[in-house]
Amino acid sequence: MIPLHLAGQIRGRVEFSPEVPVSVRWALDVADGDGHWIITTDPKFADRVLDDDHVLVKVPSLDDPVAEAVRTMHEARRRGEWEQEMTHESLLPYLEEEAEEVAEAIRTNAPDSELQKELSDLLLQVLFHAEIADERGAFGFGDVAGAFVAKMRVRAPYLFDGSDGLVDKATQDRLWAEGKASE
Template identity: 50%
Template sequence: MTVLVLDARWPDLVPATAFVSGAVRAPVSISDAVPRDVAALADASAAQAPADAGAGAEGTWVTVDETDAEARRRKAAGEPVIRAASLADPVAEARRVIAAARGRGEWERGQTHVSLLPYLAEEAGEYAEAARAWQAAEDAGGAGEDEEAELLAELSDVLLQVLFHAEIARGRGAWDFGDVAARFTAKIRSRAPYLFDGSTGVVDQAAQDAAWAAGKARERNGAV
């Protein structure tokens, strides 16, 4: 008896440990939330999985939502849980948390891009203060754990603002955090092509400035 939790982003990536450990047992039952093509693959592999012995054996529950009723019931009964390794991705978890906050919190639901601007300015200012304190400590002999912890904490607050704005946009079907990341990469690909051409070594600042300017010019002309 096993609960197999797949990543909804890549549900066809089944953890190899599920098969190496022999934890996947027949019969294999599939949550309705699992895409049908993945469910078909699971059905086809069910015949190859060893069966749980005894009447009423429950085999394996495959889901993309560890909080669904069947997964919770089985976990409460002590069944082992195998999770896709990608579910441990802290960026994915941050996106899940902000989506839940926006969906359930009355205050979060009432915010807009404009209403959040004071918080964005505040968090950016606090990060700047933490960065200056870190630099002062570094110049005085080396920043310590306290300065590093403060810098990290304040930068996470800035990230919260980015996540929040992206979640608001996702809610209206415009774009999301993944699109923000993709836009960043596209801009850097345009303005710093040496990072993508397979070359190595340090690029001098003059070459960097020239590449950046050329990239901006292409963007203005709609060539990117």
């Protein structure tokens, strides 16, 4: 796997795994040389074909745990019968349970590892609901994240104005209230 911005370094023979889109194949301007490249978007394919004589170059998003979480939820929904049966409504008891478990971990001053586990369970619920919405073309996880940033731009503009100093609580409260009122 290779980031597209490194395409200019590709020299020699190039092979593609079957799922690589034609548009990607056409976008690469391969120069003559002695190299041998295998380009794939499938991590499992890369694992199968690479040996000790090869170097793996990956796009950074493959090492992004948020992107991996979104991909994992997509696959769970695509391949799991139980996950396919779930709806926003049928997931409500799980969402409520996970939110309560996060609250309980905080109330009891649980170890960090326990709070992390409970937060990951709550994140699963957010990913699940976003995936269901994405399937019907409404919005995806990226849209949820974008909505968070948009809200923060309105309610906490100091985070985006280039400043880096401490913002006092009174200013924060005022800006938050003004931002909320403008929504």
